[in-house]
Amino acid sequence: LATPGYQVHLCDVSEEALNKGFAGIEKSLARFIKAKHLSEQDAEDARSRITGFTELEKAVSDVDLVVEAVPENMELKKRIFYDLDRFTKPEVILATNTSELSVTAIASATKRPRSVVGMHWFNPPPVMRLVEIVRGVDTSEEAIEVIKKVSERAGKETVVVKDVQGFVTSRAISAHMMECMKILEEGVASAEDIDKAIRLGLNYPMGPFELADYVGLDTMLFASEGMVEAYGDRFRVPQTLRKLVEAGHLGRKSGKGFYDYTKERETVSVKK
Numbered sequence: 481l482a483t484p485g486y487q488v489h490l491c492d493v494s495e496e497a498l499n500k501g502f503a504g505i506e507k508s509l510a511r512f513i514k515a516k517h518l519s520e521q522d523a524e525d526a527r528s529r530i531t532g533f534t535e536l537e538k539a540v541s542d543v544d545l546v547v548e549a550v551p552e553n554m555e556l557k558k559r560i561f562y563d564l565d566r567f568t569k570p571e572v573i574l575a576t577n578t579s580e581l582s583v584t585a586i587a588s589a590t591k592r593p594r595s596v597v598g599m600h601w602f603n604p605p606p607v608m609r610l611v612e613i614v615r616g617v618d619t620s621e622e623a624i625e626v627i628k629k630v631s632e633r634a635g636k637e638t639v640v641v642k643d644v645q646g647f648v649t650s651r652a653i654s655a656h657m658m659e660c661m662k663i664l665e666e667g668v669a670s671a672e673d674i675d676k677a678i679r680l681g682l683n684y685p686m687g688p689f690e691l692a693d694y695v696g697l698d699t700m701l702f703a704s705e706g707m708v709e710a711y712g713d714r715f716r717v718p719q720t721l722r723k724l725v726e727a728g729h730l731g732r733k734s735g736k737g738f739y740d741y742t743k744e745r746e747t748v749s750v751k752k
């Protein structure tokens with residue numbers, strides 16, 4: 481959002497967490513500069529528009545829009561929205577990047593459910609082309625329009641969907657990934673070969689296990705629990721996924737998941 485010109489307040493729980501965020505932004509800017517999508521000056525301008533905060537009240541007291549992206553946990557999201565409702569000006573729109581939680585339930589923690597809306601980005605957000613906008617039961621047309629405008633200014637296409645478990649995208653990808661997980665657990669093929677088959681045979685940019693590591697296995701587990709609760713037997717929480725998360729193997733962000741990123745991995749991604 482800083483690249484297309486917005487002033488951004490980035491808030492996280494500690495300086496260490498903030499620095500991780502800034503390091504991620506640097507990596508992305510470097511890739512864009514290398515690919516000549518951005519000049520050094522554009523990158524510098526984007527950097528100068530981002531200010532870090534570790535206190536939520538200070539971060540949001542004078543903003544026009546909040547995009548929340550804390551871990552996928554309903555109690556935590558509700559606590560944050562309760563605070564956002566108290567700390568922001570009354571006209572501010574409060575968006576959540578939740579992958580599958582009920583936007584309507586998150587909105588119930590505020591006194592302004594009309595201004596609460598889903599703004600679902602995709603990883604890596606600077607590259608992926610869609611923002612899925614989720615209309616909660618009370619979300620106003622104005623809130624939807626603001627998110628459309630902001631997304632378009634960030635170069636994204638949008639779709640507006642109803643607030644059902646998993647919306648369109650997480651529901652669809654869950655079906656695909658959970659079936660691949662069953663294929664793995666049945667011993668039909670290795671994770672590497674399933675990933676290769678899906679990439680080369682079906683032309684997906686990433687196989688299910690490399691994508692799961694990329695998204696983060698903790699986020700995957702939270703999301704799959706929600707899918708099972710809503711849709712029952714059509715989905716089930718994969719035990720292999722649960723065990724990896726219990727062991728602290730969260731994918732790329734912890735160095736290990738379905739693959740080990742601490743060693744130079746014979747990468748299974750297709751290089752041109």
Ligand SMILES: CCCCCCCCCCCCC[C@H](O)CC(=O)SCCNC(=O)CCNC(=O)[C@H](O)C(C)(C)COP(=O)(O)OP(=O)(O)OC[C@H]1O[C@@H](n2cnc3c(N)ncnc32)[C@H](O)[C@@H]1OP(=O)(O)O
Nearest residue numbers: 508511515579602603604606650654657685686692703704
């Ligand atoms: C198995 C477990 C089962 C459990 C079931 C659980 C179910 C629950 C499901 C819920 C999931 C929720 C998910 C979430 O809410 C929504 C998501 O985010 S879903 C994930 C969406 N993302 C994808 O699907 C990504 C797929 N991958 C790709 O598109 C590509 O691989 C890639 C990441 C773009 C990388 O492309 P490559 O060609 O491989 O690599 P390159 O390095 O050449 O990059 C291409 C191009 O992109 C630029 N780039 C890449 N990354 C970044 C970045 N971070 N920042 C900036 N730019 C980047 C790169 O520079 C290249 O640019 P170019 O040179 O081409 O101009």
Ligand SMILES: NC(=O)c1ccc[n+]([C@@H]2O[C@H](COP(=O)([O-])OP(=O)(O)OC[C@H]3O[C@@H](n4cnc5c(N)ncnc54)[C@H](O)[C@@H]3O)[C@@H](O)[C@H]2O)c1
Nearest residue numbers: 491492493497549550551552577578579601603695696699
């Ligand atoms: N990972 C993905 O690919 C992806 C894609 C789309 C949407 N999402 C959604 O985005 C949200 C975040 O997911 P993630 O995978 O980035 O999680 P993550 O755990 O990797 O990152 C969450 C961030 O929130 C910070 N945080 C925790 N508590 C906070 C608080 N009280 N105040 C401010 N910051 C706090 C953490 O320090 C961390 O930086 C989830 O709702 C997830 O479903 C994730």
